[in-house]
Every structure is written in structure tokens, then in C-alpha cells.
Amino acid sequence: MAVANGKEKAEDRSSLDDLLLGFQKEQEQELGLDQTKHQWFDPVPRQFLAKDKSTTTLLFGGLTMAHDYLVEGALKGLGYRVKHMDCPDNESLRFGKEFGNRGQCNPTYFTVGNLIKYLHHLRDVEGKSKEEIIRNYLFITSGSCGPCRFGTYVTEYRKALRDAGFDGFRVLLFQQTDGLKQATGGESALKLDTSFFLSFLKAVLLGDILNALAYRIRPYEVEAGSTDAALEKCKQYIYEALSERKRLRPALIRSRKELQAVRVDRTKVKPKVSIIGEFWAMTTEGDGNYQLQRFLESEGAEVEVQSVTAWILFLIWAGRFDTKKRMNLREADSGKYGLKGVQASRRLRMLWLADRVLRAMFQMYARAVGLYHYHLPNMEEIARVAHEHYNNHLRGGEGHMEVGKLILNVKKRKVNMTISVKPFGCMPSSGVSDGVQSLITEKYPDAIFLPIETTGDGAINVYSRVQMMLFKAKQAAQKEFDEALSRKRLTADQLQTIMSRSKFARPLLTSRHVVACTAANWVYGLRGFFNRYSWR
Helix, strand or coil: CCHHHHHHHHHHHHHHHHHHHHHHHHHHHCCCCCCCCCCCCCCCCCCHHHCCCCCCCCECCCCCCHHHHHHHHHHHHHEEEECCCCCCHHHHHHHHHHHCCCCCCCCHHHHHHHEEEEEHHHHHHCCCHHHHHHHEEEEEEEECCCCCCCHHHHHHHHHHHHHHHHHHHCCEEEEECCCCECCCCCCCCCCHHHHHHHHHHHHHHHHHHHHHHHHHHHHHHHCCCCHHHHCCCCCCCHHHHHHHHHHCCCHHHHHHHHCCCCCCCCCCCCCCCEEEHHHHHCCCHHHHHHCCCHHHHHCCCECCCCCCHHHHHHCCCCCCHHHHHHCCCCCHHHHHHCCCCCCCHHHHHHHCCCCCCCHHHHHHHHHEEEEECCCCCHHHHHHHHHCCCCCCCCCCCCCCHHHHHHHHHHCCCCCCCEEEEEEECCCCHHCCCCCHHHHHHHCCCCCEEEEEEEEECCCHHHHHHHHHHHHHHHHHHHHHHHHHHHHHCCCCCHHHHHHCCHHHHHCCCCCCCCCCHHHHHHHCCCCCCCCCCCCC
């Protein structure tokens, strides 16, 4: 009897399994997931050939608005038809979520959606046909590999473009390590010669310089909006020089004169806040990070942003670091010392030279425009202080730089507060900010550190968290300012009188670094004024 019951149960289970398997196959067929079909294949769109150069417009975006605008000018100067897209907004996010895959990170939705939004504008507002758009436009984006969805962006672009009705639209992929390739698999039609890279590099350096000046001057401007007005003129001067292949120095001098006309009051006590984190989230200036830079300024802070030049320096450092480690390995990469066909010592010299040339170019342009005493980060120092907590071999996102920047911000009193901003679910940055950085803040209790994640919504929650931590930063800045006045035996009114009558009211001048607060540093920098006034 027991045996019979066991056989009946086994038959019932077998029958149930057959029913479930049959149901699974039916659903797979309905959803297009039939396993008997071929694996999904990403088709290769039409290539970008040299004969199409005069009729094809290159679309790009993703850096700051200053960078995108100047890069457009640089590429126009090389004979390309170029259009930089507007900063991604919440409407871009809506397009990205509508046509993109689920579960993507914030930058994917914003950047993919921004492209689709612009193509919809070309079709629905300007009246261009789908065929005309696909034939006469293409998009350039960056790509990489590593522990991040960044490596799949180009596939997301093509999937979303297909679903949005622009199947076959071309996307060129700029690899961080291999240069520019067509994401379609062929050779790029762009002429990647010395002139191209120098023009692009000039635009990046000048974009960094203008941004640094804007964030240095704007918090202390006397007339609201005067810094932005001067900055727009500066961008126009430099854009014209780049697009018309003229000498840059006259444009830079004109820009310096525009910025010198801005009136400032650096007796305002403002906390200095550094924004670090995932590259796109900390770089964008729109809804992708809740317009964090402008929000901080509206709340009374001075913002320190990270430069694109620093990222290039990091890539150079990584090349030197990896070469030094690999050159002493035997049998690796099927070549002696692990560098088959490469002279390791020559590569190290070239990378060292690239670092020095890049820094020299930056400082040359910076001095011409009026950005004085701005120091690019020391990558060896950042790696050294971070290595104890985050192995330098680990890559992805900014690697160890987030940890090193926070430590140096505290130890050298560079800023009053550090914010790490990254997309929700960003694997490299979340592991650092929410994991390793908690140990750093425990080791350095004076650190005012706030990690935030962006999703496109929830801005009020983020603003509230920033305001709470910013209150502490304001207290820290005020304490630095009061200590500076005490050591100089000054009152705030006496300081105001000095500032109004002296060269210290000039917007491009800077003071020596002692503490984070700019107003306190100006007090420490006062010398030779006590003999001019009789209040002592």
C-alpha cells in the first residue's frame, strides 16, 4: 500500500513538472525568450566615413557646460560640424527611463535620455525625418571597463535608440585607455592626430580653469550675477579663438579683464565644501545631482569642484603604477617582464613627461586668465595616504582617490566639509563612500563628511541632509575666522575697512592657505596694514 502511494505521488510530481515546463515554454515564446532561437545580437550600424564629414553633425555632452561649449569650439576649429547638447534635466531622465532597461544607474538614464530628447526635438520640432537624422547625426560618448555598468552604456544607447524609433543611429565610443573607436566595430573616421588631441586638451584645461575661477569668485560677489555674466563673455572669447584657430593668449587676457571687473567682498564667512564621488554625478551641473553646486552656494557655501584635468592625471598615474608593477614580472603577457614589445623604461619616461607637460600647460593658461595659486592634485600623495585603507590596485570609479581626497581634506584643512555624490547603486563609489569612508571618519573625527546618492527624485531629502551637515561646516568656518581675528588682534569692522581700501578687494587675488575658510585665510594674509591705520 505504501509503495503504491509513493508511486502515485511521484507520478503527480512528474505531471506537475511537465505542466510547469509547458507553461514556461509558452511564456518564453510569448515574451520572445524562446531558447531555440539565436542569442540576441547587437547589429552594427552604418559607419562614419570621411566622405560624410561635411554633412554629419557630431553630438556630444556629459561634462560641465563650460567644457562642452569649449570642446565644441575646438572641434569646429578642426573642420567638424559639432553640437554640444544641453545639460541633462529631469525630462531627459523621463526619456531615459521610458526607453532604457530597468535597473540602470542614474547617469545612464540622464545621458541616454538627453540624446533621445534631442533627437525627438529634431524630428518633432525642426521637422527632420528619421532617415535624415540617422544619416546626418552621430553621438560621441566615453566608455571603459571595470566593476561598473559604465562599460555597458553604449549598448544601452543603441537599445534605447532602437526602441525610440532611431534604429541604426551611430554611436562612437571614446575608450579611456584605447582612444576613440567606433562602437560599431570599425575604424573611426575622425582624424586622431596631434592637432586633434591638443585642441581637445586645450578645451578641457580652459574649461577647468574657468570653472575654478567661477566657484572661487561667485560666492563673494557684491553684485549678484556679475560673475556669471563675466564668465559668459570669457567663454565666448575663448570659443571664438578655438573655433577660428586663433592665438589663445589675447582671448585669455580679455577674459582676465572681464573677471577683474567683478567686485567681491571676501570678509563674508563661508564654509568651503568639496564635492567628490562618481565622476559624472560630481561633474554634472543639472538635475542629475540636484544642481548640488548651485544649491550649496545658495545656502552660503563656497564650493570646490574636481577638475577633469585631475582625472587625466589619475589615468597617467595609473599607467605608471601598473608599468612599474608589471615590469618586474616574468612570463606575464607572454613577454619578458610582462610587457611584450614595450620598452618599460621608455613608457615610464613618456608618462612622466606627459604629467609634466599637462601640469605646465594648465598653469600657463591659468596664469594668463588669472587663476593664481591653484594646485593640481599630487597623485602620488593621494595614492600613498589612501593605500592603507584602499588598495591602489583596485580600480573602478575614482578608485582610491575618494579616500585619499577625504584624508587630505581633513589633514591639510583644505575644506570644512566633503560631500561624496554618486548615483544610487553605483558599485565602486558606494563601496568606498558607505564602507571605507566610515572608517576614515572614525579615524579623523574632525571630518565633516556626507555621502549622498542621486536617483533623479528625492531632492528635498538630499537638500535636508546637506543643510544639516552644512550647519556644522558653517560653525567650523566661523570658528576659524574668529581665531584668525583674535591672532591678528582685529575686529570684523576693522577688517571690513581694510578690505574696502586695499588691493584685497580684487577678485583674482588669493591669500596664502592656512585653514579652510577663505575669509580666515585673508585675515592671516594681512601684512603691513597695521602701520597705515591708527586703531592699535
